[in-house]
Amino acid sequence: MKINNNKEIIISVLIMLTGVLGFFVYKNVSQNKELSQNIKLKEQAVISLEEKLTQTKIELASTTQKLSLVQEEKNILEKEVNDQATKVSDITSQIQNITGAIGTIDKLMKIDPELLKKYSKTFFLSENYFPTNLINIDNQYTLNPEKDLWIKKEIYENLKNLIDGARNSNLNIKVLSAFRSFETQTNLKSIYTVKYGTGANQFSADQGYSEHQLGTAVDFTTPELGEGLVNFENESIYQWLNENAYKYGFTLSYPEDNTYYKFEPWHWRFVGKKLAGKIHNENKNFQDLDQRELDGYLIYIFD
Numbered sequence: 001m002k003i004n005n006n007k008e009i010i011i012s013v014l015i016m017l018t019g020v021l022g023f024f025v026y027k028n029v030s031q032n033k034e035l036s037q038n039i040k041l042k043e044q045a046v047i048s049l050e051e052k053l054t055q056t057k058i059e060l061a062s063t064t065q066k067l068s069l070v071q072e073e074k075n076i077l078e079k080e081v082n083d084q085a086t087k088v089s090d091i092t093s094q095i096q097n098i099t100g101a102i103g104t105i106d107k108l109m110k111i112d113p114e115l116l117k118k119y120s121k122t123f124f125l126s127e128n129y130f131p132t133n134l135i136n137i138d139n140q141y142t143l144n145p146e147k148d149l150w151i152k153k154e155i156y157e158n159l160k161n162l163i164d165g166a167r168n169s170n171l172n173i174k175v176l177s178a179f180r181s182f183e184t185q186t187n188l189k190s191i192y193t194v195k196y197g198t199g200a201n202q203f204s205a206d207q208g209y210s211e212h213q214l215g216t217a218v219d220f221t222t223p224e225l226g227e228g229l230v231n232f233e234n235e236s237i238y239q240w241l242n243e244n245a246y247k248y249g250f251t252l253s254y255p256e257d258n259t260y261y262k263f264e265p266w267h268w269r270f271v272g273k274k275l276a277g278k279i280h281n282e283n284k285n286f287q288d289l290d291q292r293e294l295d296g297y298l299i300y301i302f303d
């Protein structure tokens with residue numbers, strides 16, 4: 001009986017244990033089910049995120065491609081803009097060159113080409129030549145206030161400045177003679193002929209006269225020398241002119257020992273400051289320079 005009781009107890013305990021175990025197994029299985037469901041949900045979420053990531057990467061690639069196309073178009077447009085700007089700049093500089101050339105031609109056309117011509121025993125100004133723009137020289141600058149003297153207007157300021165410059169050095173310089181027309185010279189020549197006869201170097205008289213006919217040549221004197229001009233080369237005014245006349249655009253036409261005319265220390269011709277400066281600095285004479293070289297200075301004559 002006791003044995004049976006024990007058996008019953010063991011069986012009862014076994015049944016109880018089985019029940020408890022079953023309960024735990026059941027609980028564990030149901031927990032596992034819940035977990036794997038959770039995992040599945042998470043996995044789905046990850047898949048969904050991965051899909052979105054892929055989609056975003058595709059969009060990014062497409063956008064990058066578009067951006068690169070836009071960048072390429074921008075580069076092409078920039079190059080075109082630069083090319084056009086270069087063309088505009090080329091055309092502008094061409095226009096400037098043409099404008100400059102036209103300005104030079106226009107300036108040259110307004111300057112009398114005779115003003116830098118060399119006159120020689122064979123090359124004279126025409127008897128019909130008459131300069132433009134003659135202006136009356138104020139009689140404070142001339143030897144004889146009663147006598148009207150004329151000079152080319154464009155050089156009048158330079159002439160006045162020269163005379164004022166000499167006065168600042170206490171030298172009283174006067175204009176004895178300036179523009180002479182063909183008729184005046186013809187009369188003068190007949191006077192000379194009467195005075196000195198035909199042997200008095202008629203060629204030379206014509207040559208010196210040519211420069212006066214231009215309206216840019218001047219004979220200087222002083223109140224003491226008057227019209228005589230004797231020993232002009234020994235006067236301090238001659239030394240002053242040799243040292244300073246070039247600053248006002250004047251040069252000595254017929255220096256001492258020249259081969260083309262007699263020495264005329266009083267006779268100065270306006271050739272412009274640039275050319276007169278060159279002649280002075282290089283210790284040359286106007287008549288010794290090549291005519292083509294002289295013509296190159298024509299454009300600067302009134303500068």
Ligand SMILES: [Zn+2]
Nearest residue numbers: 208218219267
């Ligand atoms: Zn003269």
